[in-house]
Amino acid sequence: MKCVHLDFHTSPDIENIGVDFNKEEFTKTVKDAKVDLMTVFAKCHHGYSYYPTKLGTVHPNLKFNLLQEEIDAIHAAGAKAPIYITMGWSKLDADQHPEWHHIDFFTKQPVYFGSKPPYTDVPLRGCTWTTLCPVGGYKKYLEDITREVCEQFDVSDGVFYDICFIKDACVCDSCKAGMKDMGLDPENFDDARKYFRIKRIELMKDLTGIVHEYKKDAPVFYNGGADMNRPEYHPYQTHYELEDLPTAWGGYDLMPIRAKYFEKYGKIFWGMTGKFHHSWGEFGGFKNKDALKYECADMISIGASMSVGDQLHPCGKLDESTYSVMGYAFDYADKIEKYSENTKAYTDIALWMSHSDSDIGCSKILQIMQLEYDIVEVGDDISKYSCVVLPDRVKFSDDDKKRLCEFTANGGKIITSAESIFDELGIKMIKHSGSDEDFISCEIDEIKTPFLSYSSAYVTESEGEVLAKVHAPYFNRTYEHFCGHKNTPFKLQSEEYPALVKKGNVLYFAHPVFEAYNKSGSYALERYIKKGFEKIYSKQIEIENLPSCGRVRFRKSEEKGFYALHLLYAPPVNRGNVCLLEDFPVLSNVKVKIKLDQNIKSVKSEPDGENIPFVCENGILSFDIPKMQLHKLIIIE
Ligand SMILES: [Zn+2]
Known part of the structure; x- marks a missing residue:
């Protein structure tokens, strides 16, 4: 309408x-x-x-x-x-x-x-x-x-x-x-x-x-x-x-x-x-x-x-x-x-609402990763997902804890951060580190030295695999003790507690990474969060040649038996006091791979009705989009 x-x-x-x-x-x-x-x-x-x-x-x-x-x-x-x-x-x-x-x-x-x-x-x-x-x-x-x-x-x-x-x-x-x-x-x-x-x-x-x-x-x-x-x-x-x-x-x-x-x-x-x-x-x-x-x-x-x-x-x-x-x-x-009528998002990953700004940050990251996702909350069925993300500040009831433990025991993956952790997941929360802003050491692309977390870590204990370390600042920045314009430099020696740890089916970021990303938009943090996701979750949809402002939405109509894949691309720019879309560049050779364990009859671009050649092998549907501009709708039957 x-x-x-x-x-x-x-x-x-x-x-x-x-x-x-x-x-x-x-x-x-x-x-x-x-x-x-x-x-x-x-x-x-x-x-x-x-x-x-x-x-x-x-x-x-x-x-x-x-x-x-x-x-x-x-x-x-x-x-x-x-x-x-x-x-x-x-x-x-x-x-x-x-x-x-x-x-x-x-x-x-x-x-x-x-x-x-x-x-x-x-x-x-x-x-x-x-x-x-x-x-x-x-x-x-x-x-x-x-x-x-x-x-x-x-x-x-x-x-x-x-x-x-x-x-x-x-x-x-x-x-x-x-x-x-x-x-x-x-x-x-x-x-x-x-x-x-x-x-x-x-x-x-x-x-x-x-x-x-x-x-x-x-x-x-x-x-x-x-x-x-x-x-x-x-x-x-x-x-x-x-x-x-x-x-x-x-x-x-x-x-x-x-x-x-x-x-x-x-x-x-x-x-x-x-x-x-x-x-x-x-x-x-x-x-x-x-x-x-x-x-x-x-x-x-x-x-x-x-x-x-x-x-x-x-x-x-x-x-x-x-x-x-x-x-x-x-x-x-x-x-x-x-x-779009009577369709529902088709996905295997869900964001568990914390009702804080962390949800927005998490949604942004999921969109930049070009993932379709669902929202879940207390009482929702999570068994149908392969991965649930618990951003920063989720509060758990005993019942939630039980359901999440059952979920991981049945092979479900949990990506969690900051306060969204409890002992039964195998990672024990000790306390907040007390730092104002600390650093993360984890090799990401060209960044090999500690990068600013735009937040500070929680101290945890576990027997999991440590994937990144924390470097604390020399001291918290006050009027009495400060160094330079912005934040205190990092200590050369890393701390005993981890920044990123994987224990079984649980991946834990010690920082409120989603809130920090929402606030800072930090490139290093974005790469770090993505790297964490890749350690535990295999994407349902992989798109090549769609830049980070490209958005991917994937919906299913149970009633009419089709999937709708939407690819959108228009990079927003800030001009004056607005964020606007003005450039709609043509993208070429966009490659799509979707995990779909079903017989596929046709792949069509709409509304032009053009047939798109496709391959279905080992539960993966693959096809290429030679050219797209602004929005491409692909209907898969
Ligand atoms: Zn009143």
């Missing part, structure tokens, strides 16, 4: 709202760009409504029911039109109701996103929104607005609530009173956080309940609640929209791990990027069309539907250039998305 999230946060200082809205033209633009769904606005962050409301305030310079006209135009294009209602940011409500402000637990001050509003002509760069707390009076108001929207519009296509989970505790008067009623202490952070969670879940249940009174199965999404580390909110979403603007929000490697995490729930999930060069609300900002095509192919390769953010001009006319770029990307997505 190809979706557009059409922002419309529109200042009351702009006149003639919707003056250039033309229903037929709007329909044609949506249809020509192959848009399947477009989210349109009931109420925006400025606090104004775009339909005749008795409860809110219609935008002062809007003369007609823009929302209804948009919905009709989108429906005429054969697309869906979910309705957007702002929650956390609504300037008009914030100005009129200071008692609805979200009050920070620590500062006891209202919570602002961006800068605190001075309400003057001081030039503003970036955001200024006051956050509201949807508890008490504001919750009642949101319920009433929801009823009004459901009365006036057919909400079958869905409702999208925005800005629902800023911070995780509030001490506004409503929250303080509520906490006292519940026997919780508003001065205690854990109590405040507990109350916040209870009230957010109650809010999600109540608002969805109202929408479902009108349309039983309508999709309802609460934006901000698709955070991997806030699982308590996940059950109350009907689907997940994974907002992630790679140009401005940390690059192109974050979406896959989130997609894999949310895919586990078995609900529909979308990736959500933007058409902007930088981020939301950037009028006149453009991403190049091939970058957007890459992002769409990337989302399809991880099994996600795609959503692209745009912001409608106050005149109400969809931007011609934006929909030309979007149409180009969606045209390609339209041809290949069927190969």
Whole structure:
């Protein structure tokens, strides 16, 4: 499904709202760009409504029911039109109701996103929104607005609530009173956080309940609640929209791990990027069309539907250039998305979530190693994998320990690091080394001398094979003792405890290598981690001539009996304050080898349908791709 999230946060200082809205033209633009769904606005962050409301305030310079006209135009294009209602940011409500402000637990001050509003002509760069707390009076108001929207519009296509989970505790008067009623202490952070969670879940249940009174199965999404580390909110979403603007929000490697995490729930999930060069609300900002095509192919390769953010001009006319770029990307997505439907990642390696930054680092390394992987957590079946990675900070229950021991006893391989170790795996944790930043000695390519670990090791004991050693610094760097600009040099003599050790089916990195890699991006560390993996895990897919920015995704459709191999290549570069894709070099002679113990009937490139010669020998499928650019989809039957 190809979706557009059409922002419309529109200042009351702009006149003639919707003056250039033309229903037929709007329909044609949506249809020509192959848009399947477009989210349109009931109420925006400025606090104004775009339909005749008795409860809110219609935008002062809007003369007609823009929302209804948009919905009709989108429906005429054969697309869906979910309705957007702002929650956390609504300037008009914030100005009129200071008692609805979200009050920070620590500062006891209202919570602002961006800068605190001075309400003057001081030039503003970036955001200024006051956050509201949807508890008490504001919750009642949101319920009433929801009823009004459901009365006036057919909400079958869905409702999208925005800005629902800023911070995780509030001490506004409503929250303080509520906490006292519940026997919780508003001065205690854990109590405040507990109350916040209870009230957010109650809010999600109540608002969805109202929408479902009108349309039983309508999709309802609460934006901000698709955070991997806030699982308590996940059950109350009907689907997940994974907002992630790679140009401005940390690059192109974050979406896959989130997609894999949310895919586990078995609900529909979308990736959500933007058409902007930088981020939301950037009028006149453009991403190049091939970058957007890459992002769409990337989302399809991880099994996600795609959503692209745009912001409608106050005149109400969809931007011609934006929909030309979007149409180009969606045209390609339209041809290949069927190969993603009802598919699942096909892999023999899994990442066990630690719910720390180490997960992101681990996902990055797995992607650089061009491995497809699954996400697992407490209680998941790990017996189907040949290798499980436990990044840095996994906490184990007795049951987890038992399952992991059984897994290794049955031949499963474990790659683990830092705190993710317990005695029963044959490696005994003694203590943290106490160093601030130490060094690793392990020959990797041209690096034969100790290299900086960007972290420090844990001291362990085992009878395993030592594959790398630790060199401690002469001393920890303080104001009293320091050497040079950055970090203390290494002692010439290595320590007694290992940096990398292999004991049976367990490979242990003594450093939090995944967190350190996420933070540093160190070349030496990357090679070191890869070298460790190679000691214990044999890759299911081997690709030659695909550089490190090449991404490999491998999915299977049980229902239709095919495998889909996606190869993507576009090296991101940092320019100004963005990470962007601009070069899409042609790659030649990409060689693919996949462990597949099955009879293979055909190997085809799609959507062009070209047959690719292949060889199947000893459970290995091999074929060559003479040329590829940006994205190559290979369907194996
Ligand atoms: Zn509150």
